[in-house]
Amino acid sequence: MLRAIAAALLLTAIVPAAWAGEKSLIEKKSAVSFDETIAQLEAALAARDIGVFSKIDHAAGAAGVGTTLRPTTLVIFGNPAIGSKLMIESQTIGIDLPLKALIYENEAGEVIFAHNDMSKIARRHGLSADHGVIARVSGALDAIGNAATAADGE
16 A cells, blocks of 8 residues: 555656646537448548558447447557657657547537647657657647548548
C-alpha cells in the first residue's frame, strides 16, 4: 500500500504541472454515420496523398473476447516525407507518429472523430506549436476532420 502511494506521488511529480488536467484530444461530432465518417476520412486522406497504414476495429477485437463495445475504430495514417522532417528535429516524436484518428460512437449514439492535438505533441517533444511543419500538420488535421465529419462529404 505504501509503495503504491509512493509510486503515485512520484508519478505526479514527474508530470509537468502545466499539463495537469490539460485536454490533449481534439474531438468533432460527425454529421454522418460511423461507417460514412470512416469512408469520408479515407477519401480525405487519399485526396491529400496521405497513406493509411492500418485500421484497428476495437469493437471487433472486443467481440472476439466476448465483450461488447460500441463502434470504435482507430485509423493510423501519415506521410513519411513530413514525419521524417519532424523526426530529424526531434527523434522522440516518432512515438507519436504516424498520426491517428479515433472514430467512435459515444453513449448518446453520436459519432465522434478524435485526434491528438499537434501543439501538445510538439511541446511533448520540445518543438514549438508554431513550428512550420507542426502548424501545417495541425491545419491538415483540422481540414481532414472537417471533411470526415461533414454532412456533404467535403
